Amino acid sequence: MGGDDAISVIFQSSPPPGVGYSRNPVVTQNCNALYAQAGGVTAVINSTAAGLIAAWRQQAPAGARLFGARDGIVGLLEERLVDLSALHEPELDMLGYSPSAALGTCRHVLQPEEHARLVAVLQRHRIGTVFYNGGGGAARACGDILAIAQAAGYPLNVVHVPKTIDNDIPDTDACPGFGSAAKYLATSLREASLDLAAMAGSSSKVFILETMGRYSGWLTAACGLAARHPGEGPHILLLPERPFDEERFLRRVRETVDRYGHCAVAASEGLTGANGELLHATGQRDAAGDRQLGGVAPWLAARVTARLGYKCHWSVADYLQRSARHLVSATDVAQARATGQAAVMIALAGERHFSPVIRRLADDPYRWDIVAAPLAVVTAPERRVPADFLTADGYQLSAAGRRYLAPLIVGEDYPPFRDGLPDYRIPAFTDISLSP
Template sequence: MAAKNAFYAQSGGVTAVINSTACGLIQEARRHPDQIGKVYAGRDGIIGALTEDLIDTSLETDEDIARLRHTPGGAFGSCRYKLKSLEQHKAQYERLIEVFKAHDIGYFFYNGGNDSMDTAWKVSQIAEKMGYPVVCVGVPKTVDNDLPHTDCCPGFGSVAKYVATSIREAGYDVASMARTSTKIFVLEVMGRHAGWITAACGLASGNAGEPPHILLFPEVPFDPERFLARVDECVKQYGYCTVAVSEGLSDAAGKLIAESGTKDAFGHSQLGGVGQVVAQLIKDKLGYKYHWALADYLQRAARHLASKTDIEQAHALGVAAVNLALQGKNAVMATVERLADRPYRWQIGDAPLAEIANVERKMLPEFISADGFHITEACRTYLQPLIEGEEPPPYRNGLPDYIRLKNIAVPKKLEAFAI
């Protein structure tokens, strides 16, 4: 049987290590020329498949593909574009199969989070209904760390390392000036419904009184009075107070503290500014001078501070995705299975996409302290190995030396398709 081509796409918010997954996947595919012909990447994610805008990765050198391992962002472009239901928008799925047929694609690898796993699951369903043989494998990626059936998600460990480092360093700054100047520092981090990134900030606090003093999770309804009392207590006891807050912080009624009123392409409420809201509340009620910061894209693009564990797992999952596909495992996602905490040991596994699509894994109750303002020792045990190790990128002229691929398009064979 002639080798089939593969389609790979990156989806959703990118990370410091998603290209490490692409690196592993493409490298492994090149080791099996008898089974996989070329790897085509979708330009800007699944949109590249719908518009037949495919990138021929075979035109990139082995050396440049290897450099993806230490390059942040999405090398082929990503997107926030969720395919609708099979029943209502069958034409989109039929278009994907048409493109796959036209380019002899027999493998579909989708590298993303919850919504992306839903897309991979739906593609596997429509392919089966249309009688077109394509093996669909999901590859996890999300800084939110909220995919089920995997110990952790590539991208999270590096964000965790970045935010823990940032709030520790900012804490030293605030402590230096607290007697005569700023007494409050608030860091807003990502996390719509799950507080894993906020929890990671807690790793910076090794002993009582060390920053961050307060963590605000989306899993814990925000109580302004309890919060302000705790802030005041910290300032009186330590001279200052540092706070890490998830963008998805909500009140007891479930209303987001900072919701702009707009929606993103996935239909999620656009968030931002909760750090300023919380900081201003402290100023208004307690009178303390504050500074606040929004980690935003910095936290997920910081390849210079990436976790070695994260890099290695991201790469290994890319390799595993190819091997799962070659074993004929369809409609599954490659996963990380934890074998031990100390020393941290893990292996690759897999889980059905049907059990992962659109399912969010939130912080475990036993990971949040009894007062709701910090992490427990159990949480620290879980998080610690995920941020460990360093594998810095090469530097040139004092700055990280990253790669931009040629990304040459494959000639189109079909008529244009509007999305």
């Protein structure tokens, strides 16, 4: 990844950056930039925003402005822009501690009739660089934005800034947002498993936790970190990468209950059957055309109760796993912020049409840096969980999987608390004038 001549920015722990980028930024006629957030939020996407804004203020050419688009690409089309350059240090600090997405996001595929409008807004505000912070859908949107600008003869640098709790963007060691969601889920499953074990003698014997992950099971695999010793939950991991076999699953549940008295299960919302079909999905689709998922846990619980007679509880983590800023991974926060910083520094050094991705240098202690990957690389098909990250039976985390996942959830970065609750405050962004 990246190659020997890749632009590389070192961001390990807290040392200041200073490797592989120029302090003489490339200046063009369209010297302003735009930042927007896209897709499902993460607990640390605002840390990326804070890092990017801070780097722009420190490194951009004098007079160059950084705009923010409300609600992603939709806000750009509707010219709902704010001045991010005006944020002060205390506001950036607050932003970095906030969950959700401070500017708002969207799931929107650009339509042919919107192309001219897109270019017109970019020209109007002299925007030469677009930073689009999102997952795979945002990466594809970056490709669309670039193609539209090129067709119009408009000089534009398009930078995909990665984030997704699904952890499925190619060519990066981990996606900002994943480590924190993984930490929340593994913590929740460890605690729920202890609850289950206490009640199993006379009550529920099976608990099923449903995680997000449309096509890949990274979050479900991360739940396996909760088990440190034999017999600890989760006892069964169900990933999209392994076709679901109901008879085999029920047999494993019965064996686990017979042996330990209870069985904790982590299951991906994108669980598939032998023919690759989704086992549970609604008929609804989002703006990008993806089917709405959710409901695998109650479906599995109904099968367990009907076939085995066990009392079964289930939970769907849903938004909770991606919004839990109170229990983020310090590693994830550092990577999220560094990714935003690197996006600016690498772009100002002259690199074009890229994504700043994380490269693992060592497992223990965990060391990493950031390199520029071409847009074409990060828009490739989703990265799936490798087969060797699971045990041979496919139901538990292997040593290789644990070695990869464990460093990503390390460390805590608590937000400030007030009256017993996190004291979250989204900065008040200043709308820019829309007059010519």
